Amino acid sequence: SSELTQDPAVSVALGQTVRITCQGDSLRSYYASWYQQKPGQAPVLVIYGKNNRPSGIPDRFSGSSSGNTASLTITGAQAEDEADYYCNSRDSSGNLVVFGGGTKLTVL
């Protein structure tokens, strides 16, 4: 079982703002990174560290963290943002790597 918990599914109206959350005790000590995965494709890193975007990731993607919860926010969701989103961090020991179960984002 994953030590990072995500809601299985979230929906958002086109152009609106959506927040996807990831909960886990290890997030009190380690930042989460976030990945977008579209069907049949490899995951793509969208947020890492405190709130950093790799080159090419639109600035409508942002990250934040509070206590044991990390959040990925998409401000002004676009149709192309419909995808599965996964959070990732270390486990509580810091030695192993864990992924959240994933959140399927639907853009209505």
Add this chain to the structure above:
Amino acid sequence: QVQLVESGGGLVKPGGSLRLSCAASGFTFSDYYMSWIRQAPGKGLEWVSYISSSSSYTNYADSVKGRFTISRDNAKNSLYLQMNSLRAEDTAVYYCARDDSSGYHYWGQGTLVTVSS
């Protein structure tokens, strides 16, 4: 540009073995930790293993510990995953990924491993 290309996947019977490879290019391979991450059909991502830049340190998910071995050849810019005693639940797409410590900035396209009789 950074490229990671996995190979070696295929159909194998339960209890069998398979060796995956990942050819890296476009960066100084010996500077980075590397990981294997898998995804069972219709399921989420599962970290499998990582190896330090000099091979001095490895770690494994409990689900594969004792059965899988990660290794690398920095001279050949290659990462490997030796998989033994394969089970049906090991069926997945296996990705290699560059571990930048802040996250996995680069992924391969994946190679499918199917364990079935």
